[in-house]
Amino acid sequence: MLAPEIEISICLIPLKNCRTDISQALPGRVNGALCVRQGLRRRRWPGCTRQGIPSGFHRPLRSLYSAAMRHLTGYMIRAAAGPTAFVTMVLTGIIWILQALRFVDEIINYDMSMGAFFYISFLLLPQLLPVTLPIGLFCGMLYAYWRMSSDSELVVMRAAGLSRMALAGPGLLLAGFCAVFVASMTFYFMPMANSTMRDTRFAWKYIYSTVVLREGAFTPLKTRLTVYVAERRSGGELHGLLIHDEREPGKSVTMMAEQGTLIRAEEGPKILLLNGNRQEKDHESGNINVLYFDRYNVEIDLVGSNAPVRVAKIEERTIEDLFLIDPGDFDRATYHRIQAEGHKRVALPLLTIAFALMAIATVLYGEFDRRGVGARIWVGCLSAGLLQAAVLGLTQAAATEPFFNTLVYVLLLAAIAGSLFLMRAGAGMPTPGPAPMAA
Template identity: 35%
Template sequence: MKRIDIYIMRQLGLSLIAVTTGLAALVWLTQSLRFIELVLDRGLSIWVFLELTGLLLPSFFGVILPITAFVVTLFTYVRLSSDRELVVMRAAGLSNWQLAKPALGVAAMAMSICFVLNLWITPASHEAFREWQFEIRNQMAGLLLQEGVFSSVGDDLTVYARDRDSSGMLKGIMVHDARERGAPVTILAETGRITSTPQGPRVTLFNGQRQQVERVVQPDGTTVMRLSVLSFQENSVDLARANRAEGQRFRNAQERSLSELFNPEEGVSIRDRGRFLAEAHQRLSGPITAVSFSLLALAVALTGQFRRFGGGFHLFAGCILMVGLLALGLGIGNVAARQSALLPLIWVQALLPGLISAWALSGLPGAPAAIRSYAR
C-alpha cells in the first residue's frame, strides 16, 4: 500500500472512531433520559440503569456509522483540498479513483461492521433490552415498592404501602386492581408481605377489606352500580400482569432475526408482516449506505473546479445532500412498511446515490463535454 493511502486512511480511521463514538454517546445520553423513570419510580440502582440502556448502543452504532463515514470522508478530503495536498497528489498523477481508494477501504470496513451489527448483535441486544424492560415494569415492580409511593405494576394495577420495616413487612397497604374490565377492586389491609414466585410477585395481605364495584342489571332492564365489601383475615393478590397470556409478549420487528422477519409465525397480522419485511430490507440495505454515502462525499470533494477558498461550498453542498437523503430514507421506510410494493425503493435509496457518485468520479462518461470539463 502506498504511503499516501496509509496517510489518508489513518486520518479517516481515527476520525471515524472519534466521531462515531462521540455521536453514539450523545445519542445514548438523549435516549437514556426516557428511562430515567425506571430509576426514580422503581428504585433501581444506577448500574442496572446503565446496563439496561447500554443494550441500546449496538442499534445506535448501526445507524450512525454510515452517517459518520460520510461526514469524516467529506471533511477529510475537503481539508486535504484546502491545504493543497490534493493538488500535489493530482500533480503526481493520481486519479480520482486512486485518491478515493483509502476512503473506500474505510467505508468497506464500516459496511462490514454494520452487517454484523444489523444481522446479529442489534436484534439480540434489542430483545434482551425489551425482555428486561418488560420484567422490570410488569414483574419486578412488585418487589421494588417504595414507602409512601403509589407504584404502578403495568397500566391497571397500583400498589401503595405506608411503611416497610426491616424484615420486609409492609404496613398500611392499598391495592387497586383494574385488570378485570368493568369490575375494579380496591383492597385495604393493615399488613402484608411480598414474595417472589415462578409466576411472578404476589402480596399476602392480613386483616383488611376487599371492595369491588359491580354492575347489576335490575328486573326492569336498568343497570346500577353496587359496592360489595368483604372483610378478610388473609388474602393473596397476584402482582404479575394477568392480561398477557402465559406472560408472553409480542416481539417487535427490531428484536427478530432475519429469518423470522421473512417467515413470521402464524397469527401475525398483515400490518405487522409489512413492517417485518420493511425491517428486513432495511437491515440488508442499510450497511451498503456506508459505501454509498462515502462515494457521495468523495464525489462532492473531488469533483468540480478547484477554488482557492471553495471548501465551505463543498461542505455545505454535501451536508444538504446528506440531510435530503436521510429524510428521504425515513420517508421511504415508513411508506414501504405500509405498502410492500414499494420495498424496492429502499434499495434504490441505498444504491442510487453511490452509483451516481461513482459515475461522477469516473468523469461523467456519456455526459456533454461542458459538464465533464467542470467535473474534472
C-alpha cells in the same frame, strides 16, 4: 524531516515513464517511479542505463512501491477514521443520553437499581450506531478529504499520477469496513440487544418490582401465592404483610409480619419478613403449627396473575426471522411491516457506502481550487440530508405499501452510481479551448 507533501511525492513520482539525461525511457510505470525513489535515497541513479533497469532490480523495486502505496493508504484511512469516530461518538452520546432519560421514571416507579439502569442504557448502543455511524462517516470523510485538499496533499498525489478512483480507494476501504459493521449490528446484534432490553425492563416491571403488590388489596400470584400489603413506603418498605401459600400439596401456610422488604437474590426474588408469625395447617390431620420469628425469608414470584404476556416485537427479529417467514402465518399488514423492517436493515449498509462516496465525490469533483470547494461542500451536505430524509420516508411508507422497498434500493444505488460518475476521469474539469492560430 521532509514535509508531508514532499514525502508523498517521493513515494509516488512519477507513475509515468521517466526520462533522465543518462537513460532512455525506463520500462514500466512501477520501475520508473521506483528508480526515481531509489535514486533520491542514494543520491544517484543505480541501475539506470540506456538499456533500462536490470532484471535483478525489478522485484525489490516493486516491493518498495507496494510498501509506499500501503503507507499512503494507511495515512489516508487514519486521516478519515479519526474524525469519523469523533462525530459518531458525539452523535451517539447525545442521542444515548436523551434515550436513557426515558428510564429514569422506571428507577423511581419500579425500584430499578442503577446497575440495571446502566445495563439497559448500554443495550441502546446497537440500536443507535447503525443510525449515527453513516452520518459520522460522511462528516469524517468530508473533513479528511477537504483538509488534504486544503493542505495541497491531493494536488501532490494527482501530480504524481494517481487517479480520482485511486484517491478514493482508502475511503472506500474504510466505508466497506463501516458497512460490514453496520450490517452486523442491524442483522444480529441490534435485535438481540432489543430483546434483552425488553426482557430486562419486563422483569423489573412485573417480577422484581414491589409495584405488583398493590397497596390495600389481595394480590394473587401465578405460583399459588396471595399477598396482601397494607402500606408501601419509599425505598421499597412494606408494612402490614399477609402471605397465604398453597404451593405445597396438602398444606397451607399463612404468614403475617409487621414489615418486610424485597430481596433480589440470584435464585429469584424473596421477601424478608420482620417481626411476624407463620401458621402451617396440615389438611389431613387438621393440626396447625405456629412459628414466631424476627426474620423470615419467603421465596416469591412477583408475576401477578393479571400480568401481561410479553410478546416479541418486530424489532427483536433477526434478519432470517424477517425474510424466511410464511406469509400465511401473519395478516397482510403485519407481513408488510416485517418485510419493511428487513429491507430497512439491508438498506443501512448501502446508505453507509453511499454517504462515503458522496463525501469523497464532493471534494474530488472538478478542479482542486480552494475557491470553489465551499460551495461543493454545501451541495454535498444538502444532498446527503435529502438522501437520508428520502430513505427514512420510504422505509416508513413501505410498512403499508411494499413497492416503496424497491424505491429505497433504486435511490441508494443511484446515489452510489452518481458519486462514482462524478469521480470519473475529467469530470468537472474545464474544457480546453481551441489552440491559438499561428500568425
